[in-house]
Amino acid sequence: MDLDTVIARARQVAVxxxxxxxxxxxEERRWPEPGIRALQDTRLTSLTIPKSQGGLGYGLxxxxxxxxxxxxxxxxxxxxxxxxAVGAAVIAAKATSTQQGQLLQSIAQGKHITSLALSxxxxxxxxxxxxxxxxxxxxxxxxxxxxxxxxxxxxxxxxYVVSTVSADPxxxxxxFSCVVLPADTxxxxxxxxxxxxxxxxxSSRSLELNxxxxxxxxxxGKEGDQIxxxxxxxxxxxxxxxxxxxxxxxxxxxxxxxxxxKERRHQHSGALLAENQVIQHRMGTLWANVARTRALxxxxxxxxxxxxxxxxxxLFSAKAEVAECAVDVVGQAMxxxxxxxxxxxxxxxxxxxxxxxxxxxxxxxxxxxxxxGRALLGLPILSD
Numbered sequence: 548m549d550l551d552t553v554i555a556r557a558r559q560v561a562v563x564x565x566x567x568x569x570x571x572x573x574e575e576r577r578w579p580e581p582g583i584r585a586l587q588d589t590r591l592t593s594l595t596i597p598k599s600q601g602g603l604g605y606g607l608x609x610x611x612x613x614x615x616x617x618x619x620x621x622x623x624x625x626x627x628x629x630x631x632a633v634g635a636a637v638i639a640a641k642a643t644s645t646q647q648g649q650l651l652q653s654i655a656q657g658k659h660i661t662s663l664a665l666s667x668x669x670x671x672x673x674x675x676x677x678x679x680x681x682x683x684x685x686x687x688x689x690x691x692x693x694x695x696x697x698x699x700x701x702x703x704x705x706x707y708v709v710s711t712v713s714a715d716p717x718x719x720x721x722x723f724s725c726v727v728l729p730a731d732t733x734x735x736x737x738x739x740x741x742x743x744x745x746x747x748x749x750s751s752r753s754l755e756l757n758x759x760x761x762x763x764x765x766x767x768g769k770e771g772d773q774i775x776x777x778x779x780x781x782x783x784x785x786x787x788x789x790x791x792x793x794x795x796x797x798x799x800x801x802x803x804x805x806x807x808x809k810e811r812r813h814q815h816s817g818a819l820l821a822e823n824q825v826i827q828h829r830m831g832t833l834w835a836n837v838a839r840t841r842a843l844x845x846x847x848x849x850x851x852x853x854x855x856x857x858x859x860x861x862l863f864s865a866k867a868e869v870a871e872c873a874v875d876v877v878g879q880a881m882x883x884x885x886x887x888x889x890x891x892x893x894x895x896x897x898x899x900x901x902x903x904x905x906x907x908x909x910x911x912x913x914x915x916x917x918x919x920g921r922a923l924l925g926l927p928i929l930s931d
Contacts, residue, residue: 548590560617561616561620565579565582566621568581568582569620570897572624573748573897574747577748578702578750579623579748583631586628591628592628592654592660593635593656594613594635595784596636600651600652602654606848607783607852607862610848611794614789615798618791618794618799620799622746622796622898623901625788625791626749627700629792630788631700634708635654637776637780638651640768640776641768660704661706661727663698666695667694667696672910679691679711688762689726689762689765691711692756693756694753694756696741696753697741697751698751699749699750701737701752701753701754702750704730709756710725711723718770723773724768726767727765728759733760735759736757737752745903787844789866790869794837794872796877797873800881803884804830807885809821820883833876833879837876840868843864843868847861847864847865848865860923866910874906877895880895881896
């Protein structure tokens with residue numbers, strides 16, 4: 548499937564399924580099952596699975612563009628899809644033959660949704676420093692104990708990519724690992740859904756792991772590979788999925804503002820709001836903001852796909868710039884739309900709430916700015 552077809556399918560699912568569901572997904576805080584199933588039916592959930600393993604074989608640029616299309620209609624569904632795409636890329640990166648047969652084939656066939664379980668209550672934006680403990684029990688199994696939070700698709704995915712402290716008791720500090728945890732594993736206990744201001748449909752939940760037992764075959768890569776996964780797979784794909792989603796929201800907000808100012812007419816003069824030069828100037832400024840931010844994201848994603856050594860710098864900045872753009876554009880669109888945009892239940896009302904998470908979803912904008920600066924100054928990115 549060529550990229551144009553992939554984007555066309557994403558747009559069709561977004562318009563025909565996600566758009567009509569978006570309001571109820573938000574109001575009911577409901578996991579967007581119809582949208583996710585539609586994405587599975589069109590094979591889009593195999594986007595980041597290599598062709599050699601039955602998937603579509605696409606990387607960062609395709610993920611950015613697909614999430615932008617989905618985010619235009621429903622940010623919650625886009626984030627749910629994006630976290631699945633990241634998890635699938637993590638599993639595929641160093642998949643064993645067993646993992647290919649049991650997981651990737653099912654994902655490629657649209658029968659399996661995965662997600663990430665990285666964040667923990669005590670580590671905040673430092674999602675790459677897990678405290679969850681992994682240990683070997685001497686019988687060919689591994690055991691997990693710890694607490695995860697903000698798990699997107701929580702309770703709905705078929706598997707979860709979990710970060711842990713290494714099982715090797717002699718491992719040095721900072722020796723972390725990743726495992727994949729099937730959803731039906733005994734000892735998993737889900738907390739209630741986190742009630743956020745926006746992104747209400749992503750089923751963000753906490754997960755208690757109480758001496759959970761899994762086969763050693765569920766280890767991803769080798770012991771201690773977590774930091775490799777963080778900087779080679781998790782962070783690039785995670786940043787792009789979020790940036791694409793919020794760029795989609797910004798684009799939709801710009802379209803909403805354009806529609807509103809073209810339709811609104813002052814009754815006392817008969818003049819359209821669109822005929823006002825100040826309004827025209829502000830619309831032009833908003834368009835430029837979205838366009839240049841899109842260009843940065845696409846270029847950074849392409850650089851990542853090409854394996855350029857400085858690709859992470861672009862990706863760090865792209866996610867930060869998209870957050871700035873989305874918050875600004877949605878706020879400006881609401882101001883331009885007046886009471887029509889400000890009323891409760893409007894599309895812009897939902898967008899305004901959704902984009903507030905763009906700065907704080909780890910890595911936060913402040914963290915990304917610091918990482919970029921440290922890299923430019925030749926300092927280690929992770930200093931704490």
